[in-house]
Amino acid sequence: MPVNLSNPNPAELFPIAGLRIGVAEAGIRKANRKDLTVVLIDKGASVAGVFTQNRFCAAPVQICRDHLASNVGVRAMLINTGNANAGTGEDGRQRALSTCRALAARIGIMPEEILPFSTGVIMESLPSDRIEAGLPAALADAQEGNWMRAAEGIMTTDTVAKAFGTRVIIDGVAISITGISKGAGMIRPNMATMLGFLATDACISATLMKQLATELADGSFNRVTVDGDTSTNDSFVVIATNKAANAPIDSLTSPAGQKLKLAMLEVAKKLAQAIVRDGEGATKFIAIEVTGGKSTQECRQVAYAIAHSPLVKTAFFASDPNLGRILAAVGYAGIEDLDQSTIDLRLDDVLVAVKGGRNPGYREEDGQRVMKKNEITVKVELGRGDAKDTVWTCDLSQDYVTINADYRS
Secondary structure, X not given: OOOOOOOOXXXXXXXXXXXXXXEEOOOOOOOOOOOEEEEEEOOOOEEEEEEOOOOOOOHHHHHXXXXXXXXXXXXXXXXXXXXXXXXXHHHHHHHHHHHHHHHHHHHOOOHHHEEEEEEEEOOOOOOXXXXXXXXXXXXXXXXXXXXXXXXXXXXXXXOOOEEEEEEEEXXXXXXXXXXXXXXXXXXXXXXXXXXXXXXXXXOEOHHHHHHHHHHHHHOOHHHEOOOOOOOOOOEEEEEEOXXXXXXXXXXXXXXXHXXXXXXXXXXXXXXXXXXXXXXXXXXXXXXXXXXXXXXXXHHHHHHHHHHHOHHHHHHHHHOXXXXXXXXXXXXXXXXXXXXXXXXXXXXXXXXXXXXXXXXXXXXXXXXXXXXXOOEEEEEEEOOOOOEEEEEEEEOOOHHHHHHHHOOOO
């Protein structure tokens, strides 16, 4: 069961003018499940994406990068679940291009105006014939209000759909923001085996879109980890349809730009945290806050050392306050001039270690009290500077092994 995560609230999933979504059952891997999603985008929209840094990236990731670099514009997205089309070589690339050509022919645009996305099992041939056969049903289903169906249509091992939205007033105009994501395992930043799509009807300068997508990713999806594995398919795409009546935003540091970015970041954070809350086998959601660093980079480095430690994660699953494991992770995070005598450690309100040693007032029952909770904050003070950063993760349970052992069956 996901940690304090329920099904999306349909009332929060606002239609985005200039964007329609259609979902179909194409039988890509299993029958009778939503597995094909088409997103139709009106001309004049601005689109940018951030993709995995795994050098063994999937064919659709390669094509998305190429199509975005061509600067012809994006008019559609084609998303399938059940098959990752990764580790499939040139055949996989040609099959993905074939699906782009098939969709382009049906809606009267160029294949280069389509971004394809795949998620699922790696090293299996993409059933492009089933995708192409499912296009008519997906197109017939296309409408502005289909965000919930889209969230369901991109799931793999997810146990709950992930979708959030909000509205913000800019220049006296109501701006809508809605997004969906998927992911539960093989999750680590840069990015993870996740798909994230965030759309707004706000008017934004096209020159800002790449910066906006990068900053939103850095503040959300690049701060989550479930198991430390960086996937082949992870993608985060930001769409501005430019249909709202606000004055075009040409700077993210302007009052309007800051207001829009903050609202979009809140949705992106919810989408990213939902992935951790639904982590495969997760029973606890853990925020790791590192303060007192010389830079945010080193703070995040320490946070990820803790978040990726199997010993730390299994201790949280067992509610075992074996907290020396956390200090050990801080020590091997790779900060060469780290002075352990300046380090403090807290679990929520419990002070565990002071200046690198056990707090004389710390009692193990206090640590266990915190670790039994399903939401926990680990706070590490490095005592080196003023920088800080936060990472979100989950525990590592026996169910994680079972889910991944049985994933292809």
